[in-house]
Amino acid sequence: MSIWPVYTGTEEPHDGMARLPDPPPWRTFNGGPPLPLPLEPNGAASPDREHRAATYQATPQSVEMVNAALVLRRPLLITGPPGSGKSSLPYAVARELKLGPVLRWNITSRTVLQDGLYQYDPMARLLAASREAGNGGRDEPAGAPAGNTVEDHLRLGPLGTALLPYERPRVLLIDEIDKSDLDLPNDLLNVLEEGQYEIPELVRAARQAPTARLMASDSDDRVTIAEGRVRCRAFPFIVLTSNGEREFPPAFLRRCVRLHLRRPEREHLENIVRAHLGDLDPGTEEMIASFLEQNSVGELATDQLLNAIYLARVPGLPAESREDLAKAVLVHLGPVTEFHDF
Known part of the structure; x- marks a missing residue:
């Protein structure tokens, strides 16, 4: 049975991910327990995302580079002029390969790595503690916030969600990485190389609470995090887009498969x-x-x-x-x- 290509650039969804070969030995991950891919909210993609995915016109070069990234378990860095389809490609891949809803992380000059991994609101926790103290330890009335443990004030970000141990790759769009602070590409290196990260707030609390239930980026459903550590099982299909407004460090570039989209003929x-x-x-x-x-x-x-x-x-x-x-x-x-x- 032919393995290549897994992604074909056609419009019809199929089960080609079953043909994806095993990862290279240096890109093998063993996170667990395995999680099934989530469904789109309400069972279907929003109309704009569905249209974007269904109408994307892949070029032979984009098909080749997508398959290279999938097989190598490497991020795909896409450069090209505005409007060349950079941010539409991951939606097309997710639709064709049935990889569930696309996670999206929009980058600005103020974005830091933690924004993509998780968000923690210590002020909300402090206010909740003050409210509990003022209540004299009595039970909260119906409709009040449910608790004041660390996990009650944590939520996974898009990158942190993509690195959960899903059975099949999640698709993550990191949009306009060239607009980031100079440090972000270097800060991403270890996470993208190791396919894992820690949540220090949970690591510190692990002795009293070995597991925590956190909300994922794109859902109110909670996932179990053990000992404050997350490790992927199927490395996510990560697309980073750039309008070519800056150069990236060599250490970052060598960890990516690169695709340059030109103006369409x-x-x-x-x-x-x-x-x-x-x-x-x-x-x-x-x-x-x-x-x-x-x-x-x-x-x-x-x-x-x-x-x-x-x-x-x-x-x-x-x-x-x-x-x-x-x-x-x-x-x-x-x-x-x-x-x-x-």
């Missing part, structure tokens, strides 16, 4: 438009041609084109309004070398 662009908006009409083909011309002299994103085409198809929109709206929506994202009017 005409055929690929037409396939994207068909996937989102149906068959092309003459007006749409003209807008695609104008978009490609404008994109050759300054940066435009594919979703800008989709917005312009969608507006142009609004019933009753006059031709002059269609042209004005196209100009308003298709504004270059950076400097232009030359201007071409529509």
Whole structure:
């Protein structure tokens, strides 16, 4: 039976993860006890995520690099211009391979590693302790907070949830890693290499409370953490996106499989438009041609084109309004070398 590819880039979900070969010996993890993959909330993905996953148009290169990351159990670092589909790819992979809801960690300049692993609110715990003291130790009324142990004020973050010992990989999108503080990529190294982390607040409390029940990032359901330590079983499929705004340290880069997405050529662009908006009409083909011309002299994103085409198809929109709206929506994202009017 053929193993490659596991991810095919097709639109139909399948059970290809059963064909995934064993990990390399240096990327084998043994966390447990194993957890089943969670279901989407209410049994289905939100409409926007489902649409994003179902309409993603994979390139041969992206299919190859996704499979390399899956087989090697390594993060996938995707670079490329805005609107090239970087953040849509993990949703497509999760849908095709039936890997459950995608976890998402949005990065800012203030993000630190702990934000991704877990959140702890010591002030809330202090207030709860004060409330208990003021209550004279009596039982709280119905509807009051349930307790004041450490676990009552802890919640796993997206990365911390992805590293739970799931039977199959969770999909995690770490979006716009290039916007992070300079230290974050280096801080991620050990966690991504070892596939595990500790929660110091639980480690310190382990003598009195060997296990704790914490809420995961994307659910109110609780998972059991033993001795304050989490170790993955199936290394998550982690996608890190970057708009190329900074360089990353070599130690970080060598731990990632890298994929660079380029601006789509005409055929690929037409396939994207068909996937989102149906068959092309003459007006749409003209807008695609104008978009490609404008994109050759300054940066435009594919979703800008989709917005312009969608507006142009609004019933009753006059031709002059269609042209004005196209100009308003298709504004270059950076400097232009030359201007071409529509």
